[in-house]
Amino acid sequence: MTNKKIINRWKTSVQNNYGTPSIALVKGSGIVVTDADGKKYLDFLGGIATSILGHAHPSVVKAVTKQIGTLSHVSNFYAHPNAVELAEKLATMTGDKGAKVFFCQSGAEANEAAFKLSRRTGKYKVVAAQGAFHGRTMGALSLTGQPSKREPFLPLIKGVKHVPYGDIDAMRKAVTKRTAMVIIEPIMGEAGVIVPPSDYLLQLRALCDAKGALLVIDAVQTGMGRTGDWFGYEYAGITPDVITLAKGLGGGLPLGAMIALGKAADLFEPGDHGSTFGGNPVTTAAALSAIKFIETKKILKKVEKQGLHLIQELALIPGVKEVRGAGLLIGIELESLKATDIATSMRDHGVLVNAANATTIRIAPALVVSDAQISKFISIFKKVVADAK
Numbered sequence: 001m002t003n004k005k006i007i008n009r010w011k012t013s014v015q016n017n018y019g020t021p022s023i024a025l026v027k028g029s030g031i032v033v034t035d036a037d038g039k040k041y042l043d044f045l046g047g048i049a050t051s052i053l054g055h056a057h058p059s060v061v062k063a064v065t066k067q068i069g070t071l072s073h074v075s076n077f078y079a080h081p082n083a084v085e086l087a088e089k090l091a092t093m094t095g096d097k098g099a100k101v102f103f104c105q106s107g108a109e110a111n112e113a114a115f116k117l118s119r120r121t122g123k124y125k126v127v128a129a130q131g132a133f134h135g136r137t138m139g140a141l142s143l144t145g146q147p148s149k150r151e152p153f154l155p156l157i158k159g160v161k162h163v164p165y166g167d168i169d170a171m172r173k174a175v176t177k178r179t180a181m182v183i184i185e186p187i188m189g190e191a192g193v194i195v196p197p198s199d200y201l202l203q204l205r206a207l208c209d210a211k212g213a214l215l216v217i218d219a220v221q222t223g224m225g226r227t228g229d230w231f232g233y234e235y236a237g238i239t240p241d242v243i244t245l246a247k248g249l250g251g252g253l254p255l256g257a258m259i260a261l262g263k264a265a266d267l268f269e270p271g272d273h274g275s276t277f278g279g280n281p282v283t284t285a286a287a288l289s290a291i292k293f294i295e296t297k298k299i300l301k302k303v304e305k306q307g308l309h310l311i312q313e314l315a316l317i318p319g320v321k322e323v324r325g326a327g328l329l330i331g332i333e334l335e336s337l338k339a340t341d342i343a344t345s346m347r348d349h350g351v352l353v354n355a356a357n358a359t360t361i362r363i364a365p366a367l368v369v370s371d372a373q374i375s376k377f378i379s380i381f382k383k384v385v386a387d388a389k
């Protein structure tokens with residue numbers, strides 16, 4: 001089947017909530033993917049920051065294959081060692097060994113879980129950021145600060161206020177003793193890779209402490225080593241009350257988590273929340289193998305270095321206005337070119353990226369990307385921008 005055939009069938013059988021896809025991908029290895037016509041691409045989007053070790057990574061394939069042939073599902077009436085091991089590992093990664101984990105399948109669900117957890121403080125008001133993306137389900141959409149995504153679905157859950165991102169004074173006006181939680185992305189991914197002032201998270205932590213509000217870090221996109229540390233907030237030297245994860249967590253498989261630290265770890269009681277597939281043996285096996293690989297190969301150091309190199313090199317390209325981000329989550333803001341045009345042209349030149357907003361190209365390649373692949377990306381991007389000007 002060709003791209004064209006698959007997309008034509010897609011149009012008659014799949015709902016149009018995403019708009020029509022441009023190509024169909026059928027194969028992947030490392031950071032190279034192949035479409036249905038046999039054309040190969042350098043995948044610099046990584047399934048939107050999800051295929052953390054690239055495609056068909058041997059460690060993940062081995063762990064998943066072994067587990068699926070042993071036991072593929074366990075209900076929440078019973079425990080499974082993989083979920084326990086992953087929960088312990090995630091707790092250790094947060095620096096709070098007393099942290100406790102709720103497993104789900106996606107970012108929206110992880111944020112829904114955090115939202116419900118915050119109700120257990122006895123309060124219901126929430127402060128979030130304008131432009132923030134926290135997911136599409138009704139609760140997560142209530143947290144999301146993008147009017148275009150919210151407005152068709154009003155009314156949403158009441159009590160959520162959105163303030164400008166990175167503006168601590170706006171937060172100070174909005175957060176009160178009646179605030180149950182503040183939810184924030186360490187870097188706003190979907191909004192166009194927006195980085196807050198360097199002391200923002202530290203100030204936000206102090207504000208939440210003063211008002212008795214939970215600080216929820218939505219690390220769904222920044223997490224799992226993408227920005228050069230595990231969750232994307234560590235540079236600020238803070239400890240959040242809750243961390244939400246998904247995207248890269250399952251090494252390319254659907255896995256989300258809501259990690260509660262400190263006192264928040266005990267807010268949920270039996271019967272408060274649940275998910276049939278939560279803590280699935282196969283997806284947790286994939287996550288454990290991905291984390292182990294990242295640790296043993298010292299990937300975080302490499303990611304940090306590659307990020308600095310990318311930011312430096314991309315900023316020199318004529319037509320590029322600004323380069324933002326950390327590690328391998330980078331937004332390239334264009335001076336006057338349309339980001340969707342550049343993304344299309346990049347695809348024609350064999351590189352997958354996306355337009356995070358009208359003027360910003362986002363890249364989020366797998367953390368295993370090589371220096372040579374990065375150089376290739378930079379030279380193709382340079383050519384595409386020069387041709388478009």
Ligand SMILES: *Cc1c(COP(=O)(O)O)cnc(C)c1O
Pocket residue numbers: 105106107108109111133134135136185189190218219220221222246247
């Ligand atoms: C992608 C994303 C989500 C939603 O995740 P889904 O798995 O699509 O539900 C939530 N928060 C952030 C920061 C994201 O980038």
